[in-house]
Amino acid sequence: MTDAPPRRVVVVGASAAGLTAAETLRREGFDGSVTLIGQEAHPPYDRPPLSKQIMSGDWPAEPAVLRRPEDLRALDLDLRLGRTAGALSTTARTVTLTDGTEADYDALIIATGVRPRRLPQFTADGVHVLRDLEDALTLRDRLTAGGRLVIVGAGFLGSEVASSATALGARVTLVEAAPLPLSRAVGERVGTHVARLHREHGVDLRVATHVTGIETAAGRVTTVRLSDGTPVPADDVLVAIGSTPNTEWLAGSGLTVADGVVCDAYTAAAPGIHAAGDVARWHNPLFGTSMRIEHRTNAAEQAMAAARNLLRPAQARPFAPVPYFWSDQHGIKIQAYGCLRDHDETRVVDGDPAQGRFLVAYRTGRSIAGVLSFGMPPKAIRPWRNAVATGADWQTLTEDRRGDLTVSP
Numbered sequence: 514m515t516d517a518p519p520r521r522v523v524v525v526g527a528s529a530a531g532l533t534a535a536e537t538l539r540r541e542g543f544d545g546s547v548t549l550i551g552q553e554a555h556p557p558y559d560r561p562p563l564s565k566q567i568m569s570g571d572w573p574a575e576p577a578v579l580r581r582p583e584d585l586r587a588l589d590l591d592l593r594l595g596r597t598a599g600a601l602s603t604t605a606r607t608v609t610l611t612d613g614t615e616a617d618y619d620a621l622i623i624a625t626g627v628r629p630r631r632l633p634q635f636t637a638d639g640v641h642v643l644r645d646l647e648d649a650l651t652l653r654d655r656l657t658a659g660g661r662l663v664i665v666g667a668g669f670l671g672s673e674v675a676s677s678a679t680a681l682g683a684r685v686t687l688v689e690a691a692p693l694p695l696s697r698a699v700g701e702r703v704g705t706h707v708a709r710l711h712r713e714h715g716v717d718l719r720v721a722t723h724v725t726g727i728e729t730a731a732g733r734v735t736t737v738r739l740s741d742g743t744p745v746p747a748d749d750v751l752v753a754i755g756s757t758p759n760t761e762w763l764a765g766s767g768l769t770v771a772d773g774v775v776c777d778a779y780t781a782a783a784p785g786i787h788a789a790g791d792v793a794r795w796h797n798p799l800f801g802t803s804m805r806i807e808h809r810t811n812a813a814e815q816a817m818a819a820a821r822n823l824l825r826p827a828q829a830r831p832f833a834p835v836p837y838f839w840s841d842q843h844g845i846k847i848q849a850y851g852c853l854r855d856h857d858e859t860r861v862v863d864g865d866p867a868q869g870r871f872l873v874a875y876r877t878g879r880s881i882a883g884v885l886s887f888g889m890p891p892k893a894i895r896p897w898r899n900a901v902a903t904g905a906d907w908q909t910l911t912e913d914r915r916g917d918l919t920v921s922p
């Protein structure tokens with residue numbers, strides 16, 4: 514980018530992060546051209562309902578659109594939906610689309626998100642992944658009372674679909690390689706409660722085992738084989754084993770890609786080029802570490818930061834959020850602030866685990882690194898956000914809140 518303020522901004526990826534970036538540019542008074550390029554034909558829509566309200570049938574089979582058509586029009590965008598960015602030239606400052614057209618920019622925001630990882634040996638009718646609306650509707654149409662769904666991976670996505678599918682009456686087997694669901698993300702204590710929740714709701718949870726292959730008949734999956742040789746009958750299979758950032762189109766651009774677009778603390782990947790949302794790996798100065806976060810709130814907050822920093826590089830501010838996520842499983846709301854992975858200790862600080870409703874704090878070193886609310890009213894967790902943001906001293910903050918000192922297995 515030259516020193517002159519940008520007149521043409523191109524945003525690639527028209528979902529939570531891309532739309533928020535475009536909106537923020539306008540809200541900040543940017544009156545140049547904004548081109549928003551999105552691979553999906555739908556206007557920007559929200560993904561969290563795909564595994565929850567849309568999967569369970571509580572909401573209609575329509576995209577949960579993020580903005581009304583008139584609000585989208587008011588942004589005065591060059592909106593290119595159903596179009597894919599294929600290459601980036603940072604010297605010519607051009608995005609080349611796969612249809613051969615181009616979009617020239619003075620400044621660029623990359624918001625291309627992630628796509629589901631697949632299992633190469635799992636290719637047959639009835640094998641699904643879940644990322645977009647079509648994925649959700651295809652799977653939902655297959656879920657019937659008594660139908661047999663095998664879910665590979667008990668992370669957030671797998672656990673949420675297990676919850677929605679059992680609510681519809683499907684027979685769900687949830688297969689997880691770790692000893693507990695979600696344990697890598699939220700630790701053993703919470704993983705124990707998630708496992709209990711699944712089993713109480715009729716999910717056949719198989720842990721410490723992995724899938725080795727499928728059997729088919731007439732091209733359709735019939736059985737999933739587990740590592741101990743057990744066959745699990747299946748009408749459908751959902752592979753929910755994580756995601757891969759959509760960065761292939763940046764090959765040869767000179768940008769650094771390492772499990773995401775590598776950015777500095779100001780969300781900049783290069784002068785005049787920022788990244789936001791699930792695809793962005795940036796240095797979070799609050800925690801002093803590089804992060805890539807696949808959560809809805811981060812996509813919006815990071816896109817706002819990227820748009821502002823791109824417009825006013827001289828006044829750029831580091832993007833230093835306290836990560837936040839929520840998840841809904843079997844009627845229980847889980848919410849969390851901070852960094853929960855690789856913690857040293859957890860402690861229940863409110864509620865009662867025996868009642869299945871509690872608040873748990875996570876210690877890393879001497880500080881509170883995170884806090885998670887399981888089935889508690891939403892307001893219970895809010896006062897703890899600041900403790901995480903300031904890295905409050907663990908001992909001082911938790912010593913008079915020892916509801917349960919037993920660290921779960």
Ligand SMILES: Cc1cc2nc3c(=O)[nH]c(=O)nc-3n(C[C@H](O)[C@H](O)[C@H](O)COP(=O)(O)OP(=O)(O)OC[C@H]3O[C@@H](n4cnc5c(N)ncnc54)[C@H](O)[C@@H]3O)c2cc1C
Pocket residue numbers: 525526527528529530531550551552553559560561562563564596597598599624625626627643644645670759762789790791792806807808809810812837838839840841
């Ligand atoms: C089923 C499901 C449930 C979820 N539930 C929760 C939840 O409960 N709580 C929570 O915090 N988070 C949840 N998430 C995560 C949340 O939805 C994501 O963090 C958020 O969507 C990220 O937004 P994004 O804009 O960065 O990326 P995405 O939403 O992935 O959007 C990226 C867009 O870029 C497009 N694109 C990719 N490559 C190109 C290209 N080369 N050219 C043009 N366009 C391209 C893609 O098609 C896509 O539309 C859930 C996600 C899923 C899939």
